[in-house]
Amino acid sequence: MTEPNNSYQAGLLSRLGAAKQLYLIDFTLGAMKRRTGRNVMLFSVYLAIIFILGSVMLFSHAIRREAAILLENSPELLVQKLRMGRHELIEGTRLEVLRKIRGVRQAQGRLWGYFYDQANGANYTLMVPREQSKTTAVKPGETIIGEGVARTKGIKQGGYLFLLSETGKLMKLKVKQVFSNQSALTNTDLILLSEPDYRRFFVLPPDLYTDLSLTIRNKREIDKIVEKAAKLMPQARFITRRDILRTYESIFSWREGLLLALLGGSLIAFTILSFDKASGMSAEERREIGVLKAVGWETSDVIAMKFWEGALVSIGAFVFGVALAYAHVFFFSAGLLEPVLKGWAVIYPSFTLTPSLGGIQLATLAFFTIIPYTAATIIPIWRAATTDPDEVMR
Amino acid sequence: MMKFLSNTMRRSHLALAVIATGAAGLALMTMHAQFSGRSSQLAGHAALVAELGLTDLALFTEARYTRHPSQADLFTPFQDHPLSFDHFPSGSLVLPQRQFGNKDLFAESLPQ
Numbered sequence A: 001m002t003e004p005n006n007s008y009q010a011g012l013l014s015r016l017g018a019a020k021q022l023y024l025i026d027f028t029l030g031a032m033k034r035r036t037g038r039n040v041m042l043f044s045v046y047l048a049i050i051f052i053l054g055s056v057m058l059f060s061h062a063i064r065r066e067a068a069i070l071l072e073n074s075p076e077l078l079v080q081k082l083r084m085g086r087h088e089l090i091e092g093t094r095l096e097v098l099r100k101i102r103g104v105r106q107a108q109g110r111l112w113g114y115f116y117d118q119a120n121g122a123n124y125t126l127m128v129p130r131e132q133s134k135t136t137a138v139k140p141g142e143t144i145i146g147e148g149v150a151r152t153k154g155i156k157q158g159g160y161l162f163l164l165s166e167t168g169k170l171m172k173l174k175v176k177q178v179f180s181n182q183s184a185l186t187n188t189d190l191i192l193l194s195e196p197d198y199r200r201f202f203v204l205p206p207d208l209y210t211d212l213s214l215t216i217r218n219k220r221e222i223d224k225i226v227e228k229a230a231k232l233m234p235q236a237r238f239i240t241r242r243d244i245l246r247t248y249e250s251i252f253s254w255r256e257g258l259l260l261a262l263l264g265g266s267l268i269a270f271t272i273l274s275f276d277k278a279s280g281m282s283a284e285e286r287r288e289i290g291v292l293k294a295v296g297w298e299t300s301d302v303i304a305m306k307f308w309e310g311a312l313v314s315i316g317a318f319v320f321g322v323a324l325a326y327a328h329v330f331f332f333s334a335g336l337l338e339p340v341l342k343g344w345a346v347i348y349p350s351f352t353l354t355p356s357l358g359g360i361q362l363a364t365l366a367f368f369t370i371i372p373y374t375a376a377t378i379i380p381i382w383r384a385a386t387t388d389p390d391e392v393m394r
Numbered sequence B: 001m002m003k004f005l006s007n008t009m010r011r012s013h014l015a016l017a018v019i020a021t022g023a024a025g026l027a028l029m030t031m032h033a034q035f036s037g038r039s040s041q042l043a044g045h046a047a048l049v050a051e052l053g054l055t056d057l058a059l060f061t062e063a064r065y066t067r068h069p070s071q072a073d074l075f076t077p078f079q080d081h082p083l084s085f086d087h088f089p090s091g092s093l094v095l096p097q098r099q100f101g102n103k104d105l106f107a108e109s110l111p112q
Helices: A002-034 A036-071 A094-099 A147-153 A181-187 A195-202 A219-232 A241-251 A258-278 A283-294 A299-331 A338-342 A359-385 A389-393 B002-008 B011-034 B039-052
Strands: A077-083 A086-088 A104-110 A112-117 A122-127 A142-145 A160-164 A170-178 A190-193 A211-216 A236-240
Touching: A002 A036, A002 A299, A002 B011, A036 A181, A036 A241, A036 A258, A036 A299, A036 A359, A036 B039, A077 A094, A077 A219, A094 A104, A094 A211, A094 A219, A122 A147, A122 A195, A142 A147, A147 A170, A147 A181, A170 A195, A181 B039, A190 A195, A211 A219, A219 A236, A236 A241, A258 A359, A283 A299, A283 A359, A283 A389, A299 A359, A299 B011, A359 B011
Parallel strands: A122 A190, A142 A170
Antiparallel strands: A077 A086, A077 A211, A077 A236, A104 A211, A112 A122, A142 A190, A160 A170
């Protein structure tokens, strides 16, 4: 008989506890309503900071993931010729030397370079598709362009692209296709043209290439192949796929580069907000605590009430700040970050990132925002709540 | 609307309901990210990268060392003078690797 009675009592007590917390929340919201302007301002600042932090975090995580997936398909090994420490065109005869290394399945010359368009100040990347390319094959007189080129030049599929070569002659190319927005992240400034057109445009001798790309049979042999190739071509620089991936890992890592530059400002703003909150309370708040204590509230009740104040503000700001950041990054292409990323570039890709939001990201963001803020609210309250009401009200 | 709700509901219930709605929104977003179904588009994009043999993201097109950071010379950002200031704003976002200058970066590709 005693067991059900005990559980009934326990249930009643827990219900009473929950009811007490609900009354405390009611009271807290009432107190907050008396300072509507101040609380709305605080909530807005907090929301804005979480929005910025969240946007940068989601953007950098998504772009790092996308870069890793995409660049996993980049050439396994690239060979660049260096002369007097600078990159120079490499002879096609080197291909035979490299093909003879055991483990090299294929060696091909790559033709790509930059072109500065004086008309609009944009930089384009001109490239010749590989021989085995099917969907991107172009005949002489044709071109496939990135969406950024089409946008800045105002041309569409079927139109004509005019480029002024260094000899002063205009090259006219028919636009066979415009790459879609979905692939803009890697090809927004790309102009694909045939090998004869490319060589004519840059006045390039027939057997010279920008660099050489190697396909390796077994990935585990890459280091050995690089070692062998380096003996045959001591002046060359070898760039493995791992180097490429590591470069991007470094650019988007939180310790350096992009993320640090963007996060810096918002982290400082959040620190200022937390410190301001921790440094003390207004005289009105102190008097309120004094009155509550004088009418019989316990220290724990006062702390619980103020805990709810901090928790409601920070959880509300967190939930809505992250939601806004998600919409900003994945539905509005991170438009507010664009001016920072664009710099002086004329062409900036119009891309949408593949959405990614995980528990770890949310937990990290929550840990760095909700906990410091709630702690910053509780500490001064605890100090005021443990002192004598008479002293506090004075 | 808010006035009607605040007259008919307790403040605490209203506040918790608003937060619960936001949390449900976050849960929906997590699901949206999981099932957004753009993986096929990403696979198509990856196939294009493989076909053309692309090496870099076209995020920063203003200078050659920011357009192709993985292909640029190590000294390219300082091409005018050793330790000269960078010209382009994206140079502040695309920092040199930490291994810069100590030969670790391309250690495996250097002759032994």
